[in-house]
Amino acid sequence: MIHVLNIPAITWTLTALLLLSGSYHLRQAARSPRRTEQINNSIHALMHILMAAMLWQLAPSTVLAQITVLTGAALWFIIQAVARPEFKILCSKGPGRLKCFYHSLSMAGAATMIAMMGQMSTGTGRAPTDAMAGMSMYHGNHAMTGPAKTTPTTIGHSPNLAILLTAVFTAAAITFIILLLRTRATQTTHYNTAAPKISKRADHALEALGAAVMALMFATMMA
Incomplete structure (x- = not known):
């Protein structure tokens, strides 16, 4: 299990x-x-399920397939x-186009996050000195050899990218909160459109x- 912020309660x-x-x-x-x-809602459902599975390091052998699927979704x-x-069945209007661009960014962000988490769990990209640590230990005149100690790479190997994506998704969360508040404020003046509202x-x-969830998860990768 990957503990976000090393606090199991947050991971749960x-x-x-x-x-x-x-x-x-x-x-x-x-x-x-x-x-x-x-199709769009099914893709979003799959993205959320893959991100939840990522938190618990489930099916690590399928990381490449997950990244491929999310890239295709983007x-x-x-x-x-x-x-x-x-093509009216697609994003033909201005707000719809912006939303589709954002959803593409979300899919790409999820793929990036899974790739970075996979790097952390497999320890790829570690320094040679870390990979060689523990290869040989000496006690007196006797050499003892053991398996290599590999220090898992932290997901902060791309801190600049993590900072950028944290800022992007934080801004997105704030934007949607503002839209939510505006929708609530105008709901009382449109009784005949209550259900759509x-x-x-x-x-x-x-x-x-x-x-907000994406921003929090990327924030843990900035260190």
Whole structure:
């Protein structure tokens, strides 16, 4: 298990939030009548499940496959964001395009995080002196050889990238919180659109939560 901030309670909390978010997206995928929305929500559900699994180092042998899937998902959202306006099933309007660009960034961020976590757990990129430590130990005139001691690489090997992504997702979380508050403030003046407003509020809340989780996890990689 990878303890975020070395506090198991936070790891458990993040796991619960990721699984709840994934469940919400699965529910939305099942309820949506549009194929594109079904695919998009299914991709988001998969991303949250993979991130939860990453916290517990589950299926480490599939890290490359996970990165490949998330990279493909990022490209899928980019395609939607740059699609021509006549393809109305995709992101044909301004706000929709921005949202698709953000979702592409989220997928790419998740792929980057899994790659960095994988580097930490496998110890790749460690210094040669760390890899050689413990190869030979001497006691008096007798040499004792033992297995190499490998110090797992911390995920702070890319601190600048971690700082950048922390800032990006923190800004995203703040933006979605502002949108959520604005939606609540205008809800009372649009009684006939109460259901869409509630759905939009749930989306903003979920996006804010997801961005905050991403920001927190990248923040642990800055040291």
